Amino acid sequence: xxxxxxxxxxxxxxxxxxxxxxxxxxxxxxxxxxxxxxxxxxxxxxxxxxxxxxxxxxxxxxxxxxxxxxxxxxxxxxxxxxxxxxxxxxxxxxxxxxxxxxxxxxxxxxxxxxxxxxxxxxxxxxxxxxxxxxxxxxxxxxxxxxxxxxxxxxxxxxxxxxxxxxxxxxxxxxxxxxxxxxxxxxxxxxxxxxxxxxxxxxxxxxxxxxxxxxxxxxxxxxxxxxxxxxxxxxxxxxxxxxxxxxxxxxxxxxxxxxxxxxxxxxxxxxxxxxxxxxxxxxxxxxxxxxxxxxxxxxxxxxxxxxxxxxxxxxxxxxxxxxxxxxxxxxxxxxxxxxxxx
Ligand SMILES: [Zn+2]
Numbered sequence: 234x235x236x237x238x239x240x241x242x243x244x245x246x247x248x249x250x251x252x253x254x255x256x257x258x259x260x261x262x263x264x265x266x267x268x269x270x271x272x273x274x275x276x277x278x279x280x281x282x283x284x285x286x287x288x289x290x291x292x293x294x295x296x297x298x299x300x301x302x303x304x305x306x307x308x309x310x311x312x313x314x315x316x317x318x319x320x321x322x323x324x325x326x327x328x329x330x331x332x333x334x335x336x337x338x339x340x341x342x343x344x345x346x347x348x349x350x351x352x353x354x355x356x357x358x359x360x361x362x363x364x365x366x367x368x369x370x371x372x373x374x375x376x377x378x379x380x381x382x383x384x385x386x387x388x389x390x391x392x393x394x395x396x397x398x399x400x401x402x403x404x405x406x407x408x409x410x411x412x413x414x415x416x417x418x419x420x421x422x423x424x425x426x427x428x429x430x431x432x433x434x435x436x437x438x439x440x441x442x443x444x445x446x447x448x449x450x451x452x453x454x455x456x457x458x459x460x461x462x463x464x465x466x467x468x469x470x471x472x473x474x475x476x477x478x479x480x481x482x483x484x485x486x487x488x489x490x491x492x493x494x495x496x497x498x499x500x501x502x503x504x505x506x507x508x509x510x511x512x513x514x515x516x517x518x519x520x521x522x523x524x525x526x527x528x529x530x531x532x533x534x535x536x537x538x539x540x541x542x543x544x545x546x547x548x549x550x551x552x553x554x555x556x557x558x559x560x561x562x563x564x565x566x567x568x569x570x571x572x573x574x
Contacts, residue, residue: 234260238332242284255446256284260332262445263287265354267342267370269318270294271425272384273360274306275434276441280358281326283442287334288326291350292319292360293341293505294554295535295546303427315546317534339534340550341507342366344490347373356444357381358437364408365487371396371404372488375479380444384437388423389462391433394471395440395452398480402471405479407456429461504564507552513572515549522571540567547572 234257239246246256264285266273269292281288296304296311296318304318311321319337326335342350342361351357351373359382361367367383374381375398383404384393396403436457443451455468478484515536522529522538529538537546543557545567553572555564 238284241330241332245283250448250451251442251446255448259442259446260284260286262356263289263354264356264358264441264445265289265291265351266358266360267291267351267366268360268362269304269306269322270300270360270362271303271427271430272386272434272437273358274304274318274322275430276358276360276384276438277322277326278306278329279435279438280441281330281333281335283438284330285333285441285445287336289336289338289350289354290319290322291338291340291342292317292322293339293548293552294318296321303425303430305427314532315530315535315537316532317548320534339548341505341552342369343507344369344488347488348377351379352377354379356441358441359384367404368487371479372485374398375403375405376483376485376488382437382440382444384433386429386433387425389426389429390458390460391429392456392458393433393436393440394456395444395454397449397452401454402473403477403480406474406477407471409474409478426461429459432459432461501556502559503554503556504558504561505552505554506561506564506568511551513547513549513551515547518547518572526571538571540571543567545571 234253242256245251246253262285264280266277266288269277269290277288277290295315296307298312300307301312306322306325317339319339323335323337338350347369357370357374357379359367359370370381378398380397382395385391440452456471457468459466475481515531519529519531519536526538526540529536535546535548543555545553545555547553553568555567558564
């Protein structure tokens with residue numbers, strides 16, 4: 234290892250669980266993060282500082298002031314500029330550790346692009362905020378035999394589990410066999426404390442380091458949950474479902490697109506339109522919109538404007554988020570009227 238890298242990671246190399254060999258493997262590893270919100274920013278920060286060789290960050294959203302309480306890679310300037318989260322995270326992380334190849338993808342993970350975006354990596358990290366995306370990750374991970382780490386937090390409570398396809402239970406074993414849990418709560422309906430995000434992200438990042446440094450014997454092997462408000466912690470060994478749709482029958486229904494992705498953004502008064510997968514020339518669109526709409530703002534990644542009571546944010550990949558409605562029909566008609574059909 235180069236002396237400068239040895240010096241940079243010296244405190245981690247001193248840790249007996251890793252050593253120089255573990256650090257070398259970590260430097261040679263590649264991970265992909267789906268969703269760069271609260272848990273995602275915290276995990277990305279830990280893994281980039283730890284010296285993971287390559288990190289791809291996939292996120293569909295942009296930075297808003299309400300994110301800053303818990304999304305630790307972003308600041309007020311990012312929110313003012315409405316930077317895409319993936320781009321803002323990449324900029325910050327490059328400044329933190331230039332030895333890591335950080336790559337941002339401003340994109341929504343869908344059945345169409347999931348295999349392409351996630352294949353070729355040693356590990357998939359869950360930083361998403363909804364179960365549609367997690368089941369899609371689970372399908373790809375099981376199909377391509379890539380380990381992934383499930384992580385979620387709402388209110389003061391969170392949970393995480395490491396999934397080794399073919400060895401451990403998968404997300405479908407856990408959640409499609411009866412007990413549904415309170416999957417309807419989201420951080421947009423019941424809120425979330427920054428502190429629980431930090432705990433869950435730290436558990437996820439330490440499992441990631443074990444996997445990427447090939448120290449599998451150290452994985453905790455349980456569904457871990459904790460509540461930072463009550464101080465309750467739980468670690469439960471889960472069993473595989475012998476009839477599991479995904480990891481036994483290899484029926485990848487989310488990847489096959491049979492399960493419909495949700496258009497509405499969880500708990501927010503917004504609808505995302507993403508059936509128009511085509512590149513948009515934002516400069517041309519801006520020039521056209523400015524003839525009829527006032528206050529069009531844009532950066533190189535997205536364009537925003539208001540048509541009261543709605544606010545539209547359009548990305549260069551053709552997606553749009555329409556704030557002010559939960560009705561996909563209203564959102565589609567606004568899209569057709571202002572962006573094109
Ligand atoms: Zn399974």
